[in-house]
C-alpha cells in the first residue's frame with residue numbers, strides 16, 4: 001500500500017487505531033450481574049462483579065490479525081468497526097448505557113491539542129532514538145501510561 005493510502009486510512013480511521021493498541025482505560029465495564037448468566041465458558045452468578053479487559057480484547061488474535069502490530073490500514077477494509085461501543089472488539093470508551101458519556105468531548109479535545117502541538121512545533125526524538133524502535137511499553141493502573149518518559153525536542157515552527 002502506498003503512503004498516500006496509509007495517510008488516508010489514518011485520517012479517516014485515526015480515531016479507531018489510536019485507541020486499539022493503547023486504550024487509556026484498560027479495564028472497563030465494571031458491572032454487577034443481576035442474575036445467572038453464561039458468557040462464553042464462564043458461569044456468572046448473581047451479584048458477581050464483572051470486569052471487561054478491553055486491553056486484552058483489542059489485542060486478541062482471534063479478533064485481530066497481527067494484533068501486536070500497528071497497521072492503521074486494517075481499518076480500511078473493516079471500516080464498519082467503530083470505537084463508540086457498538087462493536088465489542090473495540091471498546092476504549094466501554095459500551096452500553098454506562099459507556100463513556102464524554103466520548104465526543106474526549107475525541108475533539110485530544111485532536112485539537114494534538115493538532116495544535118503538531119502545527120506549532122517540529123518534533124524530534126532525543127538521543128538518536130528512532131520512531132520505529134521507540135519503546136512504547138506501558139505501566140498499568142486505572143489508566144494506562146507510558147512506562148518510560150517520552151523525551152522529545154520541540155522547535156517552534158515560526
Ligand code: HEM
Pocket residue numbers: 023024025027028029030091092093094095096097098099100101102103105106
Ligand atoms: C480519552 C478519553 C476518555 C476515555 C478513553 C474514557 C473511557 C471511559 C471508559 C472506558 C468508561 C467506562 C465505560 C463502561 O464502564 O462501559 C468511562 C466512563 C465515564 N466517562 Fe469517560 N473516557 C474519556 C474521557 C471522558 C471525558 C472527557 C468525560 C467527561 C467530560 C468522561 C466522562 C465519563 C463518565 C461520567 C463516565 C461514567 C459513566 C457511567 O458510569 O455511567 N470521560 N470513560
